[in-house]
Amino acid sequence: MIQRWKKSVEAAGLNVSREIAFAIVLGTMSVLVTVLLYLFLGPSFYLILPVMAGMMAVYFYLGRFRRVLDRKDREMTLEFVRLFTFFGVYVQDGFNVYSALKEITGFASEEMKGRLEKLSSGIEEDKSVEPFIEFANAFKDISIKQVMLSIYQMVDDGQGGVYVRQFERLFGQLSEQKHRMKVEKWHERLKTLSSLPLMGSGIAIIALSLSLTSIMEGSLYVV
Amino acid sequence: MKFLIPFFIISVIAGLLAYFSSEQLLLGLAIGIFYFGGSFFLLRPVLENYFDRSKRQHECYRFVHAYVISLSANASLEKAFFASQEGAEGKLLNTMESASTMDPLEKAKFMAGYFQSDLYDMFLSVLDLYLNQGGDILKLSGNLLEELNRVESIQREKEKTAARNMVQNILLWLLSTAILVFLRFGLGAFFDSVRNTPIYLGSVGLFFLLMAFSLLAFAYTVAEPKRASSKKKEKKKKRKKKKEKESDQDVALLEEADREFETEENHDSAMEEIG
Numbered sequence: 001m002i003q004r005w006k007k008s009v010e011a012a013g014l015n016v017s018r019e020i021a022f023a024i025v026l027g028t029m030s031v032l033v034t035v036l037l038y039l040f041l042g043p044s045f046y047l048i049l050p051v052m053a054g055m056m057a058v059y060f061y062l063g064r065f066r067r068v069l070d071r072k073d074r075e076m077t078l079e080f081v082r083l084f085t086f087f088g089v090y091v092q093d094g095f096n097v098y099s100a101l102k103e104i105t106g107f108a109s110e111e112m113k114g115r116l117e118k119l120s121s122g123i124e125e126d127k128s129v130e131p132f133i134e135f136a137n138a139f140k141d142i143s144i145k146q147v148m149l150s151i152y153q154m155v156d157d158g159q160g161g162v163y164v165r166q167f168e169r170l171f172g173q174l175s176e177q178k179h180r181m182k183v184e185k186w187h188e189r190l191k192t193l194s195s196l197p198l199m200g201s202g203i204a205i206i207a208l209s210l211s212l213t214s215i216m217e218g219s220l221y222v223v
Numbered sequence: 224m225k226f227l228i229p230f231f232i233i234s235v236i237a238g239l240l241a242y243f244s245s246e247q248l249l250l251g252l253a254i255g256i257f258y259f260g261g262s263f264f265l266l267r268p269v270l271e272n273y274f275d276r277s278k279r280q281h282e283c284y285r286f287v288h289a290y291v292i293s294l295s296a297n298a299s300l301e302k303a304f305f306a307s308q309e310g311a312e313g314k315l316l317n318t319m320e321s322a323s324t325m326d327p328l329e330k331a332k333f334m335a336g337y338f339q340s341d342l343y344d345m346f347l348s349v350l351d352l353y354l355n356q357g358g359d360i361l362k363l364s365g366n367l368l369e370e371l372n373r374v375e376s377i378q379r380e381k382e383k384t385a386a387r388n389m390v391q392n393i394l395l396w397l398l399s400t401a402i403l404v405f406l407r408f409g410l411g412a413f414f415d416s417v418r419n420t421p422i423y424l425g426s427v428g429l430f431f432l433l434m435a436f437s438l439l440a441f442a443y444t445v446a447e448p449k450r451a452s453s454k455k456k457e458k459k460k461k462r463k464k465k466k467e468k469e470s471d472q473d474v475a476l477l478e479e480a481d482r483e484f485e486t487e488e489n490h491d492s493a494m495e496e497i498g
Contacts, residue, residue, distance in 0.1 A: 211417040214420060
């Protein structure tokens with residue numbers, strides 16, 4: 001299980017030793033806070049709070065590789081949509097598949113540039129569908145594979161043919177879906193932030209309750 | 224520096240509210256200073272960058288549309304550039320005026336540095352294609368204009384949603400703060416026994432910290448600033464491109480020198496033959 005976790009962390013581009021070191025720092029900080037609270041309050045129910053907070057922080061931090069991988073995949077998919085929108089413009093303007101791929105390489109990030117160059121050189125050497133499938137395998141979304149297959153079919157089709165229209169339809173659907181998802185995700189993040197003022201009210205009420213309880217406890221002893 | 228006064232006002236209000244909730248001058252001062260420092264060093268760069276980017280995006284949309292429409296009507300790059308200058312103001316106008324001595328195509332390419340947009344770079348490719356192959360600029364840039372329209376309408380929708388959410392957030396925080404301030408005035412004499420307890424003071428501090436975090440998180444969510452790591456990668460990419468360009472220029476200079484030398488040799492040998 002630890003080996004699997006290490007491989008997943010490395011696949012996300014993170015450093016295993018750094019992750020473990022930071023988790024240890026988080027754990028140590030929670031222990032220190034617990035000790036300080038003990039010195040300040042003595043044996044108390046509140047000591048459990050920094051321990052729980054520390055455990056949750058460590059668990060959350062060590063699991064972040066999943067979020068990093070998901071984010072990377074989302075960013076790559078959005079980059080694919082952006083680049084192949086330009087690809088569609090070039091194809092519409094009379095470029096063939098190979099030339100259009102060469103042109104869009106200029107707009108790509110380093111990682112995507114490498115993949116596009118590999119695809120272009122694969123097209124030169126191998127006239128089969130393999131280079132396109134290999135390119136599509138880097139993405140989780142199966143619609144991208146369908147789009148790449150339609151691009152392969154466009155190779156001999158020329159401008160304005162049936163396969164070009166197929167590409168436009170498939171890519172149009174994918175692009176629409178991804179852009180809608182991006183906007184919806186953004187809306188969700190804003191909605192999540194709207195819950196913070198309610199947390200603030202909760203803190204105010206809890207603070208008052210705890211303060212009143214501690215005062216009443218004190219006055220009971222006096223009585 | 225245009226956000227300085229609003230940040231100062233927000234910091235003063237936060238400090239005053241913290242003071243009214245706790246009757247602790249030090250806590251009020253600390254909260255006020257914290258808000259001012261946080262908004263000046265963390266919030267200001269994000270907001271300035273966002274408003275600048277957003278403005279340039281809108282300007283790019285208007286510029287490209289005006290340019291393409293004018294070019295399709297007049298088939299003149301100079302007139303198209305002049306047409307897209309209408310309504311321009313501020314930095315955009317200054318940039319366009321600084322390109323006034325360049326030739327028409329160079330003017331359009333010069334604007335790439337101002338807009339810093341992939342869509343504008345794409346537009347330049349389409350313009351190159353139009354100049355090399357001819358054809359109908361409206362047809363050539365059809366898909367590009369569609370994409371520009373889509374990006375522009377999404378941006379406008381996001382701005383409206385962000386403004387609406389900001390108002391909602393501010394109202395919710397005002398209500399939460401009103402609860403806190405009401406406790407101070409509502410409890411009356413009982414508040415005197417509560418206000419000095421560490422739990423109450425800590426909770427007031429935590430409340431205002433949460434409010435600061437909420438404002439910052441909201442700004443970052445709306446502005447969507449580029450991550451530091453991706454900025455570093457972009458800088459590396461630009462440096463690499465610059466080096467490649469310089470080495471290409473060096474190679475071109477060497478080749479030109481070789482050609483000149485060859486020409487001179489041929490000329491000398493021709494002179495010898497004649498002699």
